[in-house]
Amino acid sequence: MAARIALFTRDLRIHDNPLLSGGDGIVPLFVLDPRLGGLSANRQRFLHQSLADLRSNLREKGADLVIREGDPVAETARLAREMDTSSVVLAGDVTDYAQRREQRLRDERLDVEIVSSVTVLPPGAVRPGGGGNSYRVFTPYFKSWEKAAWREPSATPRKIAMPSGIAPGRLPKLPAGESPDAIPGGETEGRRRLRSWSQQISRYGDDHDDLAADNTSRLSAYLRFGCLSPLELALAARADDSPGAAAYLRQLAWRDFYYQVTAAFPKISTQAMRPNADQDWRTDEDALKHWQDGLTGVPIVDAGMRQLRAEGWMHNRARLITAAFLTKHLGIDWRPGLQWFFRWLIDGDVPNNSGNWQWTAGTGNDTRPYRRFNPIRQAQRFDPEGVYVRRYVPELKEIAGGAVHQPWRLSEPARRGLDYPGPLESHRDEAVWLRD
Template identity: 35%
Template sequence: MQTPVILWLRQDLRLHDQPALIAAAHEGPVIPVYILDDDTPGEWRIGGAQRWWLHHSLTALAEALAEKGSRLILRRGKAVEVLDALMQDTGADTIHAIRHYEPWWRKAEAALGDKLYLHDGNHLARPEDVRTGSGGQFRIYSSFWKALQNHLPPEHPHPAPRDIPAPATWPKSETLANWDLLPTKPDWSPGFDEDWVPGEDEALHRLKTFAKKADAYDTARNMPSEEGSSRLSPHLHFGEVSPRTVWHATSGTTYHKELAWRDFTDGVVLALPGYATDNGRPKYDALKWRTGKDAASDLKAWQTGHTGYPIVDAGMRQLWTSGWMHNRVRMITASFLIKHLLIDWREGERWFWDCLIDADYGNNSVNWQWVAGTGVDSNMFSRIMAPLTQSEKFDAADYIRRWVPELAKVPDAAIHDPEAAGCLPRGYPPKIIGHREARERALAAAAAL
């Protein structure tokens, strides 16, 4: 009998273009295992929205494995301890996994030592291989993109194995239902069910649909009222489709740069593991963010979509209802929290971490610091997005009507700023703060540095 091999799954829940699976299957009988580890990540354990996705993604993966003559083993606990115990129980002496870049996973990988074989499969190129002239990680995206050209195009994706060798006996598995990943009291996920189907099959279907219109992405991605986004981000985050599969299925430099941005953000956290909590520019440690009762009230209004700025409120309600938000609206809502309300960007980052189905450690932290102006590669703090202007410029009227029903009957000419137009409907709040007042307050806080 051959010695079994453990396949450690994390954010790589697929069979197509899965190099760790391919390597394990060549070596011997494969025991695929997913570990629900809420201890190793600490404060960065996955949020509520991601747990909803994870439940359905694991369900789909288990079915796909069964079709290949295999099964998915579920365990809960600290990943290193669970894997050590599993090796003792099964007699396995090797573990195969795809490399991850979150600081907690890097520590876990190091703790497993030479029994762990890591493979590259979640990036266009290994972040370690895309280096500056001095050998460091890039901290400016434009320079990173230029250097990445030496590693492109990525290797073509590999097909899923025809079958997966199974061990003579299977270790015990926990039951997915017992993990309580789905919300019940209350169940806030009906909107998720309407918008999303997790799993590899849906990821490949969504990719096929998007590929037909990828050439228009440069313009369409900015229009909240249109379906111009790829909506592949949660599938990419959970590894239900590989970046190189997406690369070779799509065209257009703009969208390919979006894929490369994911690689770039992992390079940033590789160099700066604490980037999700530490300002990339230390001078901003002295910025006086608003705190106290009034700030807490404003934060709540932002979280619930009751700021009196229709485009901001539409975005925040879309996030709560569907676990996702249009990319341009993400920038608008983030800028509003940071600059208009002068609330610490980390408050918004944590809210997104819990509410986004595609919340990613590198992407989330780099994007928030980019908007805040505190990052190593970011906008200047003095650049303050004007939400009313942005809303009109990118024709967000229908988007607002969908997510802010109080404004459904407001005409296009007034819907971006119904208060100024004199047609503020009953039940919709006035602006929490005026744009000019907010801008002056933010600039004064920055000047004080």
């Protein structure tokens, strides 16, 4: 069999990776695109750690990871000419960037094979009745997703026969990142965390919204870069009969849901899915900066925004609260918020980050687009003793219990001792949550 290039993109693993199936003569390739290098220092660091781990794992199998830098299509075509092959295999993806890359590879007269490894089900595998290309509502999608036939996991190769004489290239220098408490990248670390998480999954249904308990998998970044297989996680969750595993399986389905949404609506990061709801946004750079810095004066919002900066990650409940505060209470366009998340989130990808922002802003797939998230009620429900807030907002660490969520209600002497701002004025309602 002629040698082929396995072009790694967002599948940086050797377990359940269809790129590594199909016999001998595989040349694993990753191309560092300098156009993407400045988008997020946190994701760049995680990526480079993941590449180093992938190279180590491939070397244990007798192969190597070829590293090139430049335009991914041009570098892939150049390597194909060097190898005298036209065969390229890569994972299917849904973003504008990925679709253009695939088409340009074909324009180079390469024989491109697309495999499914980024999601449990590839977009288009299930479709709504009536001839639609994608589901716009999650529940019917989930019902079809559960019943669909999933592919069989790919076996992990014992050995990989890679042609000789190909210079592997150097690993990129590890960037510093911006978040001091960010998790490390790589399949090895991801699988270690997965083993630990599997012991806790039964509690996920009860605890995943508990901000203080922090009983979520924290595997999202490893899924985003493909250090872990979403299919592998879904199969394990489906085999577990606990309510927690069922709740986690539903979250994996949400991930797939937004991929099929993005495949049908590739402008999801810049254009509203419901244009009639994408009006009346106001511009307030000062309020936006306070929100970015975690200085809105609403503790549950500030805790989430500070967790984002410290860890390059934010609890999903806090993501909903902070996004709703920016759009529904401050009345600020969802796109600056989306871009701020993209800068910091290690797990930030187009389908899920953009899909969730549009859902929260009321411009996307939410069937109740005008819903409000009262931040104080959310805090009292999901952080009743204020443990999460005090963890990330040290200015309030001396305020005991749930009183930490409304410092403006403290006595005058207690407020004078706080180095913490009052709450930003709301521009989308009458700030009922201030009076509740």
